[in-house]
Amino acid sequence: AQKITQTQPGMFVxxxxxxxxxxxxxxxxxxxxxxxxxxxxxxxxIFLIYQGSYDQQNATEGRYxxxxxxxxxxxxxxxxxxxxxxxAMYFCAxxxxxxxxxxxxxxxxTKLSVKP
Amino acid sequence: DTAVSQTPKYLVTQMxxxxxxxxxxxxxxxxxxxxxxxxxxxxxxxxxxxxxELIINETVPNRFSPKSPDKAHLNLHIxxxxxxxxxxYFCASSLRDSQETQYFGPGTRLLVL
Numbered sequence: 001a002q003k004i005t006q007t008q009p010g011m012f013v014x015x016x017x018x019x020x021x022x023x024x025x026x027x028x029x030x031x032x033x034x035x036x037x038x039x040x041x042x043x044x045x046i047f048l049i050y051q052g053s054y055d056q057q058n059a060t061e062g063r064y065x066x067x068x069x070x071x072x073x074x075x076x077x078x079x080x081x082x083x084x085x086x087x088a089m090y091f092c093a094x095x096x097x098x099x100x101x102x103x104x105x106x107x108x109x110t111k112l113s114v115k116p
Numbered sequence: 117d118t119a120v121s122q123t124p125k126y127l128v129t130q131m132x133x134x135x136x137x138x139x140x141x142x143x144x145x146x147x148x149x150x151x152x153x154x155x156x157x158x159x160x161x162x163x164x165x166x167x168x169e170l171i172i173n174e175t176v177p178n179r180f181s182p183k184s185p186d187k188a189h190l191n192l193h194i195x196x197x198x199x200x201x202x203x204x205y206f207c208a209s210s211l212r213d214s215q216e217t218q219y220f221g222p223g224t225r226l227l228v229l
Contacts, residue, residue, distance in 0.1 A: 033217075035217065035218075037220070043223050044220065044222045044223065045220035045223070046220075047217055047219060089157060091159065093159075095218075103161040103164050103171070104151075104159075104161060104218055106159040106160070108158055109157050109158075
């Protein structure tokens with residue numbers, strides 16, 4: 001069965017510093033996708049970044065990068081130059097290939113607080 | 117130019133009532149989903165649906181039923197509402213039923229009294 005583990009319920013970071021949010025996963029699928037979503041206090045789910053299991057390079061999107069270590073089954077999110085607006089819940093998620101395996105499986109989330 | 121929209125945003129109702137939440141996407145996606153986020157912020161898939169196939173999470177009570185009048189809409193009907201149904205319900209869509217990114221609606225906050 002697929003599983004996502006986020007071990008950090010809460011994190012603090014100083015404004016303008018970088019922060020890493022941890023995510024490990026478990027799957028027997030050879031092909032899968034890894035995602036990070038941001039949920040601010042307003043409640044919407046915002047897609048941040050995607051990494052495919054066969055991608056050779058780590059994904060980057062602006063200040064977000066995904067540190068993908070396939071052998072260790074980890075997909076940590078790195079946010080560089082933190083901003084106050086980055087304060088939110090962050091969810092790591094995974095999906096496999098279609099059918100019921102295509103549904104997103106979420107971790108429990110990490111609440112990030114950025115301090116001025 | 118909202119991509120995935122849901123109505124209503126808030127829904128307060130009594131136990132035993134029947135209610136519906138509407139979802140529409142204008143992305144031209146083939147697959148739509150419903151997720152439930154509980155009070156501890158945990159998100160769990162309820163249904164996924166494309167033109168051909170409905171996949172139901174086996175833990176979802178049969179009081180919940182998705183209905184899709186067309187490819188751009190997937191509505192969620194809930195019969196005989198219970199206190200434990202109080203949650204935030206998110207609709208999402210993706211281009212195909214594969215590893216494509218899912219885009220979420222703003223959520224519907226349901227409170228059952």
